[in-house]
Amino acid sequence: MDKKDKLISVSDSKSFLSLLRRSQTQIHTYILCQVPNRNDAEDILQDTIVVMLDKFSEYKEGTSFLAWGIAIARNKIKSFKYKNRNSKMIFDDSIGNLLEEESSKNPEFFQDESRVLKGCVEKLDSKHKRYLLLRYEQDMTYREIGRQFNVSMQAVYKMMTRIQLSLLHCERLNLQKDSSL
Amino acid sequence: MNHHNNKMLNEVATLLALCMEGDIHPDQFDYLQNLLQNNQQAREHYYRLLAMHATLQETESILALQDNTSKNLYDQEVWDALSIEEKTATAVEIPQEKQPEQLVQRIERKKVAHTISKSSRFTFIASIAASVLIILLLRFSPQPVVDVATVSNSMNTVFAGNLSYPAGSRLSCQATPLWLQKGMLEIEFDYGARVLIEAPAEFQLNSEENISLFSGRLYAYVPDRSKGFMVETPNSRVIDLGTEFAVKVDFDGTSDLHMMKGKASLFSGSKGQTGQGQILTAGQARHVDSRGDIQTITMCENEFARGFLAGKGIIWRGQDIDLADIVGGGYGFGDGKRGLGINPLSGNLIDRIHPQDMNGQGDYTPVSFSPFIDGVFVPDGGQGPITISSAGHQCFDCPDTQAFVRYEIISCPQTVQDPNLCKADDPRPREEQLMLMAMQEGYPGRPMGLYAAKQKPGPDDTSMLFHANVGMTIDLQSLRAILPSGKIVRFTSTFGIAEVCPQPSDVDMMVLVDGQTRLKKLDISHPDLVDIRIDLTETDRFLTLMVTESGDNGTGLNAALDWGLFLNPRLEIE
Numbered sequence: 001m002d003k004k005d006k007l008i009s010v011s012d013s014k015s016f017l018s019l020l021r022r023s024q025t026q027i028h029t030y031i032l033c034q035v036p037n038r039n040d041a042e043d044i045l046q047d048t049i050v051v052m053l054d055k056f057s058e059y060k061e062g063t064s065f066l067a068w069g070i071a072i073a074r075n076k077i078k079s080f081k082y083k084n085r086n087s088k089m090i091f092d093d094s095i096g097n098l099l100e101e102e103s104s105k106n107p108e109f110f111q112d113e114s115r116v117l118k119g120c121v122e123k124l125d126s127k128h129k130r131y132l133l134l135r136y137e138q139d140m141t142y143r144e145i146g147r148q149f150n151v152s153m154q155a156v157y158k159m160m161t162r163i164q165l166s167l168l169h170c171e172r173l174n175l176q177k178d179s180s181l
Numbered sequence: 182m183n184h185h186n187n188k189m190l191n192e193v194a195t196l197l198a199l200c201m202e203g204d205i206h207p208d209q210f211d212y213l214q215n216l217l218q219n220n221q222q223a224r225e226h227y228y229r230l231l232a233m234h235a236t237l238q239e240t241e242s243i244l245a246l247q248d249n250t251s252k253n254l255y256d257q258e259v260w261d262a263l264s265i266e267e268k269t270a271t272a273v274e275i276p277q278e279k280q281p282e283q284l285v286q287r288i289e290r291k292k293v294a295h296t297i298s299k300s301s302r303f304t305f306i307a308s309i310a311a312s313v314l315i316i317l318l319l320r321f322s323p324q325p326v327v328d329v330a331t332v333s334n335s336m337n338t339v340f341a342g343n344l345s346y347p348a349g350s351r352l353s354c355q356a357t358p359l360w361l362q363k364g365m366l367e368i369e370f371d372y373g374a375r376v377l378i379e380a381p382a383e384f385q386l387n388s389e390e391n392i393s394l395f396s397g398r399l400y401a402y403v404p405d406r407s408k409g410f411m412v413e414t415p416n417s418r419v420i421d422l423g424t425e426f427a428v429k430v431d432f433d434g435t436s437d438l439h440m441m442k443g444k445a446s447l448f449s450g451s452k453g454q455t456g457q458g459q460i461l462t463a464g465q466a467r468h469v470d471s472r473g474d475i476q477t478i479t480m481c482e483n484e485f486a487r488g489f490l491a492g493k494g495i496i497w498r499g500q501d502i503d504l505a506d507i508v509g510g511g512y513g514f515g516d517g518k519r520g521l522g523i524n525p526l527s528g529n530l531i532d533r534i535h536p537q538d539m540n541g542q543g544d545y546t547p548v549s550f551s552p553f554i555d556g557v558f559v560p561d562g563g564q565g566p567i568t569i570s571s572a573g574h575q576c577f578d579c580p581d582t583q584a585f586v587r588y589e590i591i592s593c594p595q596t597v598q599d600p601n602l603c604k605a606d607d608p609r610p611r612e613e614q615l616m617l618m619a620m621q622e623g624y625p626g627r628p629m630g631l632y633a634a635k636q637k638p639g640p641d642d643t644s645m646l647f648h649a650n651v652g653m654t655i656d657l658q659s660l661r662a663i664l665p666s667g668k669i670v671r672f673t674s675t676f677g678i679a680e681v682c683p684q685p686s687d688v689d690m691m692v693l694v695d696g697q698t699r700l701k702k703l704d705i706s707h708p709d710l711v712d713i714r715i716d717l718t719e720t721d722r723f724l725t726l727m728v729t730e731s732g733d734n735g736t737g738l739n740a741a742l743d744w745g746l747f748l749n750p751r752l753e754i755e
Contacts, residue, residue, distance in 0.1 A: 028235040036200040088207040136237040
């Protein structure tokens with residue numbers, strides 16, 4: 001059986017999936033920080049996961065799975081930036097470093113993020129939830145969402161910005177409440 | 182909320198949204214970059230917004246069950262503040278939607294850029310637990326009947342029910358499968374995947390990125406932007422990760438997957454069922470049996486139709502281009518005729534070999550019967566550089582010759598099986614008699630091989646007889662134009678003296694690309710074999726093959742007995 005054919009054991013695959021589910025959002029965020037185009041970021045995330053699986057035997061139990069995943073993602077981002085080095089839409093490395101600092105400030109942030117965000121989404125009215133569903137569940141572009149609601153793309157941009165900022169505001173309030181308890 | 186803070190928040194959120202959607206202008210991107218470079222708060226907002234985006238994207242439960250009316254209205258103060266901010270903030274330019282032009286017939290095409298959807302990616306991640314029984318996580322919602330693809334090409338198609346789908350027809354998600362009884366169909370999905378379906382086949386389009394194949398064969402080209410394209414069969418499904426692959430479904434419902442390029446996930450089991458999952462990479466093939474077990478099988482490179490020329494009835498199955506077939510009037514895929522050839526003086530296709538003493542005048546003669554042969558010539562470098570292409574490329578180191586030639590360039594020459602049939606009173610050389618008896622007089626013949634080769638050629642081998650002094654230039658660009666995919670990467674052949682050529686004999690052989698000499702072998706005689714392997718790039722246009730006399734073999738006419746033969750002259754495609 002050649003290397004490409006190799007299959008991981010049942011227990012390994014379970015533990016990989018378990019670790020990945022806990023870290024995937026952070027790895028995705030890390031990639032988005034450096035490559036803020038959703039399609040490119042998802043491609044890099046997929047490539048990162050394929051490498052992580054391939055090299056899972058090299059991962060040392062007890063060490064940070066997230067840090068290991070981010071190191072792999074960093075290489076994938078480097079490779080993406082090199083391939084697209086002539087593009088004007090690539091952040092300077094200096095920005096990448098500053099954003100990396102930002103991501104390392106609150107390592108516990110993501111532990112509460114989904115719980116708090118869920119609570120905030122619940123407070124939205126149905127129309128705003130529908131916007132989020134179309135965007136994040138149906139994976140629609142803003143243009144496609146505009147067609148669904150029969151509104152212009154500009155209106156979708158404004159609406160989505162409002163929803164995101166209100167969610168951000170809600171998150172801050174709730175995270176502050178949690179920390180003061 | 183602080184006004185200045187709000188303004189910056191709004192800007193970062195809007196610019197980030199433009200960036201994520203791919204709508205941002207370079208000036209806006211520079212502005213965002215400056216903002217992030219110089220403003221700590223902007224970076225923090227940016228990071229929080231992205232974290233929220235990733236959380237919404239990755240965490241299924243946040244939105245999945247939340248499509249009900251909200252229990253509480255949102256904090257009105259926040260909405261009011263945002264609303265005021267929107268009215269007072271500096272405008273951030275958002276691209277305008279273009280108004281549709283007035284068209285005679287409106288064909289709406291959806292966005293092409295696409296990656297694996299969220300649901301598909303969850304399945305992909307789960308599939309990584311390859312060989313483990315998993316519950317497939319894909320959610321299948323009923324699809325509305327909408328146009329999802331276009332017939333980009335068709336050849337002699339016959340559908341059950343007298344249906345007709347000529348090139349240009351739009352195809353919608355169908356409630357019932359289509360039954361292609363005859364012919365070939367090429368479909369381009371609105372998300373970019375291109376699929377060739379070969380009759381007989383039963384299939385159904387499910388969405389812009391999903392097709393069910395119930396029986397038959399298909400070949401899929403899936404560009405990077407269309408990752409996530411899915412082929413479902415009765416007992417398996419393939420989720421593409423940016424590849425080329427072929428799927429075959431037998432009438433018993435079992436299926437085969439052959440990966441030509443890239444990688445894809447293969448799951449056994451029909452949708453909603455428990456199954457196995459594997460990731461396949463290029464060169465691998467799998468069979469999913471009736472129990473849903475996945476087995477390794479041998480990859481079939483040239484079994485599936487990858488392209489076709491509708492007007493010519495030609496199907497390309499991934500095989501290399503055979504130059505001997507082109508000399509025989511074909512397209513290089515086995516549709517030419519053996520025994521035909523080209524007159525090196527007139528450039529005309531000839532139906533059989535005509536031995537005759539001819540003298541070249543130093544002209545380069547265009548060939549009109551084949552779009553792939555640029556021209557032919559009788560090389561003689563004694564008067565200086567010679568022209569070897571219609572674009573004016575010249576060969577500066579062509580050997581000096583007598584500009585004499587006796588045979589046409591012949592595709593797949595033959596010789597008689599029984600050499601004792603030779604007539605004693607025939608004044609022609611014995612070897613020429615053997616060839617002409619087979620090729621002109623209808624005596625049982627066999628393919629002519631190389632004198633120095635250990636094995637005689639088989640029925641699949643092809644060759645080109647280049648009797649000195651002849652040259653031929655192939656137009657690679659014309660060939661590329663008919664290839665549905667793939668690149669011409671190499672010219673390969675084995676060259677030597679034909680097996681029945683009278684001795685002694687020797688020739689010079691040259692291979693040139695766009696006038697540049699890539700191979701030059703002098704004094705090739707009976708015991709010699711030359712393995713030719715010339716790498717080609719996408720910008721190479723003209724491939725020239727040239728065989729010239731070499732020295733005096735004692736006949737007084739150097740070229741009289743110089744039978745050069747290219748065995749299996751192929752243009753390799755990757």
